[in-house]
Amino acid sequence: MLNVTLKQLALALAQKRISSVELTQLHLERVARIDPVLNAFITIDRERSLAQAQAADALIAAGKAQPLTGVPVAVKDIFCAQGWLTTCGSKMLANFVSPYDAHVVGRLNAAGAVILGKTNMDEFAMGSSSETSFRGPVKNPWDPARVPGGSSGGSAAAVAARMAPAAIGTDTGGSIRQPAALCGICGIKPTYGVVSRYGMIAFASSLDQGGPIAKCAEDLALLLNAMAGFDARDSTSLDRPGEDYTRALEQPLAGLRIGVPKEYFGAGLGADVAAAIETALAQYEKLGAKRIAISLPNSGLSVPAYYVIAPAEASSNLSRYDGVRYGYRAPQYTDLVDLYCKSRAQGFGAEVKRRILIGTYVLSHGYYDAYYLKAQKIRRLIAQDFVKAYEQCDLIMGPTAPSVAFAVGEKAFDPVQMYLNDIYTVAANLAGLPAMSIPCGFGEGGMPVGLHVIGNYFSEAKMLNAAHQYQRATDWHTRAPREFA
Amino acid sequence: MNAKREVQWETVIGLETHAQLSTVSKIFSGAATQFGAAPNVQACAVDIALPGVLPVLNQAAVEKALRFGLAVGGPDVINRRSVFARKNYFYPDLPKGYQISQYELPIVAGGSVKIQTQEGEKIVRLTRAHLEEDAGKSLHEDFHGMSGIDLNRAGTPLLEIVSEPDMCSSEEAVAYAKALHALVRWIGICDGNMQEGSFRCDANVSVRRPGAPLGTRREIKNLNSFRFLQQAIEYEVRWQIETLEDGGSIEQATVLFDPDTGQTRMMRTKEDAHDYRYFPDPDLLPLEVSAAWIDRIRRDLPELPQAKRERYVRDYQLSDYDAGVLTASREVADFYEQLIGALGGGYKLASSWIAGELFGALRRAGMEISQSPISSAQLAGLLQQIQQNAINGKQAKEVFDAMWAGEGEAATIIAAKGLSQISDAGELEQVIDDVLAANARSVEEYRAGKDKAFNALVGQAMKATKGKGNPAQINEILKKKLAR
Numbered sequence: 012m013l014n015v016t017l018k019q020l021a022l023a024l025a026q027k028r029i030s031s032v033e034l035t036q037l038h039l040e041r042v043a044r045i046d047p048v049l050n051a052f053i054t055i056d057r058e059r060s061l062a063q064a065q066a067a068d069a070l071i072a073a074g075k076a077q078p079l080t081g082v083p084v085a086v087k088d089i090f091c092a093q094g095w096l097t098t099c100g101s102k103m104l105a106n107f108v109s110p111y112d113a114h115v116v117g118r119l120n121a122a123g124a125v126i127l128g129k130t131n132m133d134e135f136a137m138g139s140s141s142e143t144s145f146r147g148p149v150k151n152p153w154d155p156a157r158v159p160g161g162s163s164g165g166s167a168a169a170v171a172a173r174m175a176p177a178a179i180g181t182d183t184g185g186s187i188r189q190p191a192a193l194c195g196i197c198g199i200k201p202t203y204g205v206v207s208r209y210g211m212i213a214f215a216s217s218l219d220q221g222g223p224i225a226k227c228a229e230d231l232a233l234l235l236n237a238m239a240g241f242d243a244r245d246s247t248s249l250d251r252p253g254e255d256y257t258r259a260l261e262q263p264l265a266g267l268r269i270g271v272p273k274e275y276f277g278a279g280l281g282a283d284v285a286a287a288i289e290t291a292l293a294q295y296e297k298l299g300a301k302r303i304a305i306s307l308p309n310s311g312l313s314v315p316a317y318y319v320i321a322p323a324e325a326s327s328n329l330s331r332y333d334g335v336r337y338g339y340r341a342p343q344y345t346d347l348v349d350l351y352c353k354s355r356a357q358g359f360g361a362e363v364k365r366r367i368l369i370g371t372y373v374l375s376h377g378y379y380d381a382y383y384l385k386a387q388k389i390r391r392l393i394a395q396d397f398v399k400a401y402e403q404c405d406l407i408m409g410p411t412a413p414s415v416a417f418a419v420g421e422k423a424f425d426p427v428q429m430y431l432n433d434i435y436t437v438a439a440n441l442a443g444l445p446a447m448s449i450p451c452g453f454g455e456g457g458m459p460v461g462l463h464v465i466g467n468y469f470s471e472a473k474m475l476n477a478a479h480q481y482q483r484a485t486d487w488h489t490r491a492p493r494e495f496a
Numbered sequence: 497m498n499a500k501r502e503v504q505w506e507t508v509i510g511l512e513t514h515a516q517l518s519t520v521s522k523i524f525s526g527a528a529t530q531f532g533a534a535p536n537v538q539a540c541a542v543d544i545a546l547p548g549v550l551p552v553l554n555q556a557a558v559e560k561a562l563r564f565g566l567a568v569g570g571p572d573v574i575n576r577r578s579v580f581a582r583k584n585y586f587y588p589d590l591p592k593g594y595q596i597s598q599y600e601l602p603i604v605a606g607g608s609v610k611i612q613t614q615e616g617e618k619i620v621r622l623t624r625a626h627l628e629e630d631a632g633k634s635l636h637e638d639f640h641g642m643s644g645i646d647l648n649r650a651g652t653p654l655l656e657i658v659s660e661p662d663m664c665s666s667e668e669a670v671a672y673a674k675a676l677h678a679l680v681r682w683i684g685i686c687d688g689n690m691q692e693g694s695f696r697c698d699a700n701v702s703v704r705r706p707g708a709p710l711g712t713r714r715e716i717k718n719l720n721s722f723r724f725l726q727q728a729i730e731y732e733v734r735w736q737i738e739t740l741e742d743g744g745s746i747e748q749a750t751v752l753f754d755p756d757t758g759q760t761r762m763m764r765t766k767e768d769a770h771d772y773r774y775f776p777d778p779d780l781l782p783l784e785v786s787a788a789w790i791d792r793i794r795r796d797l798p799e800l801p802q803a804k805r806e807r808y809v810r811d812y813q814l815s816d817y818d819a820g821v822l823t824a825s826r827e828v829a830d831f832y833e834q835l836i837g838a839l840g841g842g843y844k845l846a847s848s849w850i851a852g853e854l855f856g857a858l859r860r861a862g863m864e865i866s867q868s869p870i871s872s873a874q875l876a877g878l879l880q881q882i883q884q885n886a887i888n889g890k891q892a893k894e895v896f897d898a899m900w901a902g903e904g905e906a907a908t909i910i911a912a913k914g915l916s917q918i919s920d921a922g923e924l925e926q927v928i929d930d931v932l933a934a935n936a937r938s939v940e941e942y943r944a945g946k947d948k949a950f951n952a953l954v955g956q957a958m959k960a961t962k963g964k965g966n967p968a969q970i971n972e973i974l975k976k977k978l979a980r
Contacts, residue, residue, distance in 0.1 A: 091548045104547060111541060113548060210548040217778035245550050246780050324778055327582050330593020331545040335645070347643075351586055374584070374773035383775060 012037060013173040014491065017082060017230040020176060024071055024081045031071065031081030034176075035064040035125050038083050041174045042128065049150045051159075051168040053088045054096045054129040063125040070123050078233050080123030085175035087166050088129040089136055090221070091210040092116045095126070099212045100134040100144035100162075103332045103339045103358035113210020114242045115179060115221050122237040127175050130165030134360045135329065136186055136214040138162050139432040142423050143362045150419065151194060152492040153458055157416040160190030160432075166224045167194040173491060177225040177234055181211055183218045184317055185411075185436025188448035191224055192411035192461020195450045195490060197478065198224040199231050202468050203443035204249035206235075207242030213328040215321040216247075218440040227488045228449065228478035232256040235471065251469075259476040265299035267477060270404030274310040275435055275463075281414040283454030288410050291451035291462045291481070295408070298480055303404050307396040310438060312389045317437040318430055319373050319386035325363075326370025332358065365426060394442040397467075406477055407465040410435055411448040415458035435463055445471050449478045450487040459490075505703045507733050508710060509669045510623075510661035513676055514654045515686040516630070516694040517560040523629050523653035524551030524596060531692045539632075539647035545591035550779050553580075557653035558783065560685035561603045561627050562793045564655060567683050567800055568622055569607030571790050578603040578626075580780045584773045588645050589632035597656075599774045602626035603783065609659075609679065610802055611671040612820065620672045621660040628654050649693075655685070661700065661710070666729035670722050673697055682801055682826045696720045699729055702746070703736045711736070712746040716753050716760055728753035732760050804829055812836075812843035821851050827865045831872050838876035845879055853896050870899050877906040888967055891915045919966040921973070924957075927965065928973050931956045942978060950974065 012020070012029060023029050029037075039057055046052050060083070067081035091097050091109035093116075098104045112120065119126070134143040141149035141164025149164040151157040152172035159168040163180030167190035170178050180187045182200035191198030199222050206221040213219060223234030235256045242248045271292065276285060296302055334340035334354030341353030359367070373382035400407060412432055422429045439446035445468070448461035462481075466474040482488050522529055525542035542549045565574040581599035604625035611618050630652040635644035657676065663669045677695055680686040688695050697719045702711035716732060719725045731753075736746055750769075751760040776782075799807075801823040808819035822832045828850070835846045854875065858868060878895055881887050887895065887910060898909045910916060918924060932939055935956060941949035957970045 091546075097547065099547065107547065109548075110546070208548075209550050212547040213779075215778075244552060246552055247778075323775060327584050327594050327773070327775070330584060330586065331547070331591060333586060333588075333593060335588050336544055336591060337546070347588065371773065374775055376771045376773075379773075379775070 013041070014226075014489065016227055017079070017177060017225070017233050020082055021076070021078055021080070025076060031064040031067040031125060032061060034081065035060055035083050035127065038127055038175060041172075042169075045172055045174055048155055049152060049168050049172055049174075050147055051131055051149050051165040051172070051174060052085070052128045053098055053100070053131050053144070053146050053165070056095065056128070059094065060125055060127055063120075067123045067125055077122050077237075079119070079237050081125065082176055083125045083127035084119055084234075085127045085130050085166055085169040085178035086116065086119075087132055087163050087178070087180045089132060089181050089212045090116050090179065091212070092126060092129070095129055097129065097212070098145070099136070100132040100146065101359065101363070102145040105145060105339065107338055109210075111210065114207035114244065115238050116210065118237050118240070119179070124237070130163070130169055130178060132165050133162035133186075134363050135212070135325070136162040136181060136183055136219075137325070137362050137366055139185065139189055139429050140417075140419075140422065141165060141168075141190065142419065143360050145360065148419055151416045151458075152494070153195060154416070154456060156418055157456075157458065158193070158419050158421075160193035160412070160416065162186040162190075163198070163224060164190045164194075167191055167196060167198070170194070170196050170224050170226060171492060177223060177230055179221060179234070179238065180224050181214075181219055181221045182440065183214050183220075183321060184440050185433045187222050187224060188436050188446060188461065188463065189412050189432065191448040192450075192463070193416040193459065195459030195461075195487070195492070196224060196226055197228060197231055197447065197449045197488060198222060199235065199447035199471065199474070200439065200445060201235065201239060201471055202249075202445045203440075204247050205239045205445075205469075205471070207240070207245040207248045209242055209244040209248075213324075215324040216328060217324060218317075218321055220440070227482050228475045229257065229260060229482075231447070232260060232472075232475045232479075235475075254472065256472050256475055259472040260479040262476050262480075263299060264295065264477060264480050267295070267300040267406065268303050268404040269295055269300050270303050270305035270400050270407040272305050272307045272310065272400070272407060272409060274307050275409035279413050279431065279434065280410060281454060284410050284412070284414060284460050287452035287454055287460035288408075288462060292408060294481060294485060295477075298484060300477075305400050305403055305407070307393075307400060307438070309389065309392045309396050313393055313438040313441055314430060314434055316386040316389040316393065317433065317441060318369070319382050320390065320441070322366040322370035323374050323383050324370070326367045326374065329359075329363065329367060334358070362426070390441045393438055397438075397442050397444060397465075401467045405467075406470070406474060409463050411461035411463040412436075415454040415456065415460060439465050444468060445474060447474055447478065449481065450490070451481075451485075452487055459487075504705065505737050506706050507664050508661045508702045508704065508713075509663040509665075509729060510700040511659045511663070511669060511672060512698040512700070513657045513659075513673065514630075514696050515657060515676075515680045517557050517653040517655055517685055518687050518694075519554055519556045519560065519653055521554060521556075522651035523554050523557045523627065525651050527651065529652050531689075533648055535635075535644065535646040536648060539650060543591065543647050543651045545593075551596060551777075553780060553783065554653060557627060558603070558785070559793055560653075561625065561655050562785065562790060563683045563685050563797060564625055564657070564680065565604035565607065566790070566794050566797055567679060568604070568609060568625075571787075571794070573604055573606035574785060574790060575601055575603055575605055576785050576787075577601065578783045578785075580627075580777045580783065581774045582777045585770050587631070587634075588643065589634045589647070589650065591632065591647060591650055595629060595631065596777055596780070597628035598626035601782075603785070609672060609675050611668065611675045613668055613671055618662075618668065620662045620668075623658040623660055625655050625657045628656055630654050655680075661702075666726045666733070669699060669729055670726050673722060673725055678801060678825060683797065690720050693720060697725055699725060699732075701729055701732045701736070703733060703740065712748050714746065714748065714760075715750045717750055717763065719753060724753055724755055727755070727758055728760055731758055735760065798826065801826075801829070808843075812847075814843060814847055818847045818851060822847060825865070831865055831868075834872035835876050835879070838873055839879055839883070842879055842883060845882065849875065849879060853893065857896075857900055869902060870896075874899055874905060881906050881910060885917060885919050885966060886910070887915055887917045888963075888965075890963060891917065916964065917966050918961050918964045919969060921969065924961075924965060924969055924973055927960045928957055928970065928977060931960055932977060939978065950978075
């Protein structure tokens with residue numbers, strides 16, 4: 012039951028081979044056994060989860076099951092869930108119990124899914140290693156001496172270690188895709204606006220997008236079916252007709268044009284990763300796809316532009332954590348300004364403070380034009396690169412991250428090295444494009460490598476089709492870390 | 497301020513006015529905007545800025561801003577695309593740590609307001625009007641050394657209306673503020689309640705020598721009555737002139753007016769001004785306004801006070817002053833139009849009764865016209881009796897008083913009090929003959945050239961008819977008989 016797809020799980024539940032309560036208990040027991048090593052969860056609430064599982068069993072018994080009914084899903088601690096502690100990986104919100112459900116959580120509940128627990132993450136989703144959480148670093152199930160990637164590292168590790176059949180995460184600059192790659196599983200960040208941000212604690216509003224993390228493309232499609240859709244409470248949510256993301260899974264890939272940007276294979280890319288990507292591209296050619304050399308000339312500007320825009324928005328988004336209404340308040344202070352300073356100094360970690368400072372700086376009087384406005388112009392150039400590229404190809408492929416998972420602590424004190432881990436992923440956020448990572452082999456130390464697939468706007472179904480066909484021809488997505496199998 | 501100084505110095509004033517838009521719910525959340533609720537009961541998750549919540553723009557607030565734009569400048573001053581920005585600063589009654597406002601691209605850019613001054617009509621140009629959310633309220637009393645926060649007001653929609661520095665005296669500033677106040681109420685976008693803070697002004701004031709470049713301005717914050725606006729500007733102008741004449745200089749600053757002392761005092765200087773780090777709010781898309789939407793709002797817009805006023809002068813032959821009085825508020829104009837509608841004319845009669853008896857009674861009772869115990873239909877009934885000569889002016893006032901006291905319709909009151917006017921020529925001639933016979937001395941005096949004696953005779957005739965005689969007819973008959 013741990014290595015099956017969501018479709019197979021749904022069948023097992025429908026045929027009463029297992030109940031949702033049993034399935035939930037099975038996973039909770041794994042969490043209890045494995046998580047002390049991996050630290051993938053911040054909150055587990057057995058009673059709450061089992062109550063949901065019981066309700067799901069009742070739905071199944073009544074013949075009212077939907078595809079996710081009774082399936083336990085791990086939820087990144089950035090999503091507000093009513094009655095659940097929702098910390099966003101920060102001491103600032105260590106005591107915050109959400110009084111409401113995020114849109115996505117509401118959708119999962121409505122689909123009959125069971126919230127298995129809230130997963131660990133980089134504080135306020137700021138990081139690429141899941142080391143900055145107030146609850147300590149998450150470990151990679153393939154090698155606990157290494158990081159799982161971030162910021163959705165808890166969700167990725169939970170799925171990779173088979174503690175959860177599926178999980179949800181958020182992606183601001185690669186936070187779903189990079190941990191999926193480093194943990195050898197699948198994750199997709201949809202087109203900006205497809206998944207409502209309501210109740211998803213904001214990091215950088217114009218870049219944040221929620222999405223699923225799972226073992227295979229078909230599972231991602233089923234999860235996205237439940238998560239996507241218009242929400243009037245999010246002004247950036249797109250009001251489009253609903254779609255079935257599983258509809259194109261079985262289409263053949265003959266004639267698919269895959270653009271391979273030369274900029275994604277330059278200096279900085281590990282040879283092990285490059286080799287695995289090369290093999291994957293060859294596999295796609297075997298499946299009938301055509302490989303087209305393309306160029307995204309402004310790629311090199313995406314990390315600098317991202318590290319202006321994301322901190323700028325974050326510096327403003329995080330102003331609400333002031334110790335006045337909820338969350339952390341310093342135990343002692345002399346006046347109002349002291350209350351602010353101490354609460355924020357004690358409540359936020361170093362990386363969050365660094366980004367608030369950068370963001371405050373780039374928005375200040377006299378610097379705004381040189382940084383923020385310039386970065387917005389670059390953002391448009393980057394988006395135009397993709398528009399041009401998609402005149403020549405249907406999907407773009409390359410590596411998700413420049414290397415396999417690095418050691419815990421290795422980059423923790425070198426923010427620039429850490430930021431460069433996002434070099435291939437941030438462009439999709441800047442352009443608002445859908446992008447995913449699927450496992451495509453192993454590199455140094457037997458660590459997984461992820462294949463990055465960037466689609467055109469609203470081409471999620473086509474991307475999932477390409478991934479699913481690849482996964483029918485290969486078995487990388489079925490590999491699980493041995494210690495936790 | 498002495499006359500000499502007035503010649504030597506010019507005052508330059510611009511106003512920033514916050515008009516609270518009268519929507520049912522807040523500008524970015526569904527919480528109610530009603531005034532006076534218990535603290536924090538009208539603050540929802542969005543208003544208290546819980547983690548993860550997002551703003552959604554209230555279309556009703558946009559429509560009210562569009563009404564304003566159309567009223568002050570027509571479709572040309574409306575930006576078809578405007579942008580919400582975040583104004584970042586920390587304060588306990590600002591839950592998000594930023595205020596959502598419009599910065600570089602406001603919804604209204606331009607327009608003007610006509611004001612009446614002693615020198616005649618003047619046009620005050622508007623720079624812009626933009627949508628924004630109000631903050632909450634900090635309560636510093638009754639908390640034993642701590643402060644309370646009430647977020648009921650947080651997120652209330654405001655239209656900030658910024659004028660050009662086109663006013664040159666406190667009188668003009670007040671005239672502008674009053675005209676704006678009347679306008680926003682007229683077009684139904686703001687209740688104008690100044691005590692509750694629904695309409696408040698900041699005044700930017702500077703002085704200069706005639707012909708010199710603009711002086712350094714100081715901004716007086718949060719003036720919530722016309723009287724305070726006038727007093728604050730007058731004090732500030734005097735202070736600035738004295739400072740400059742004493743060899744000092746004016747530093748750009750924000751000041752507060754203290755109504756108790758009648759003085760302004762420093763709040764902050766330019767040096768400690770905030771860097772608000774404005775940037776477009778990524779949670780809200782740019783606001784796009786279609787031509788069709790503007791058209792629909794325009795069709796719903798009532799006739800504006802200025803147009804009405806001109807029409808009253810042109811079509812009803814009212815004086816400009818009277819037309820101004822009747823168009824001071826939409827309620828008064830509506831009352832007037834209902835009245836002349838019921839009368840089928842009587843423009844001047846209706847005007848003088850509203851401005852005279854009705855306003856007098858309302859003022860004595862401390863009431864607005866909307867609270868008047870006499871409806872326009874009732875008053876029309878009374879004026880019809882006057883038009884038909886059924887009662888005279890003095891009787892009409894008596895009927896009015898009875899009507900005010902709730903004694904019913906004009907006809908009922910006239911019957912009950914037996915007030916009908918004597919307009920029968922034969923009956924009046926008989927009365928006058930008796931008066932002339934009984935007052936031979938007055939007759940002699942009149943014939944000797946004493947005009948006053950005539951009035952005495954009229955008075956006697958009115959007395960003889962117990963006040964019911966038609967005064968015009970009595971005059972006429974008396975003149976005729978005395979001329980013989």
